[in-house]
Amino acid sequence: MRYALVLNNPELGDVDVSQEAVEAMQVAFGEYVKALDDAGVLITGEILQASDTATTVTLRGGSLEVQDGPFADTKDKLAGVFVLDVPDLDAALAWAEKCPGATYGVLEVRPVGIHTIGGTWVPDA
Template identity: 50%
Template sequence: MRCSLVFHAPEPHEVGHQPSPEVIEEMQKLMSDYADALYSAGVFVAAEMLEPQAKTTTITRRGGCVVIEDGPFAATKEALAGVFVIDVESRDAALAWAEKFPGTSYGVVEVRAAAVSYIDGHWVQP
């Protein structure tokens, strides 16, 4: 079963300060160790850590017109910060991996099973 571990975290300006280079370096090491553990366990599919919301561009097509705007779709205290896609045998296994996610020390991980996945050129339902 494919699951996305959807990571939400406060934007640095929302917390009132930018993390120090040492804190950033430590979190990068923890995230690398986490990704390595997923890979070693054979459940890793993909991972992306995203740029801050301020660098977002939103595209919509409403009323027949394409509208391109700078900034996120919605202003929230916690922003989408990253996504890890894993392929595990059960929901419990996905939750066990989510519990180990390093970012839960300052953010939230949402566990969502895939309804359909595009794999090797085909849509596949679990």
């Protein structure tokens, strides 16, 4: 079963973090995804650039609106997504609590409803 581990955290520009701490975290993330991959549960891991690089697109209001900036301006920003294939929620939670991002951010763990394989939507079990 697929789960998305959605990471939200304050961005580097908003908090005081040393370069050393950032590098240590990068090493930790490197080891984390290796552990996920070794266990055969990693589908993908994407860490996003800062929210000030975001652009929103919507037609919800009837016309095209393209705007600079993120969808929601919150203290914690969407920072990345890991998609895992594990047997159940408990296994997903076990991995989420080992994520380096959990030490400074919050992980939202959600089951994937439907995903794509080769251009077709495939419902998750």
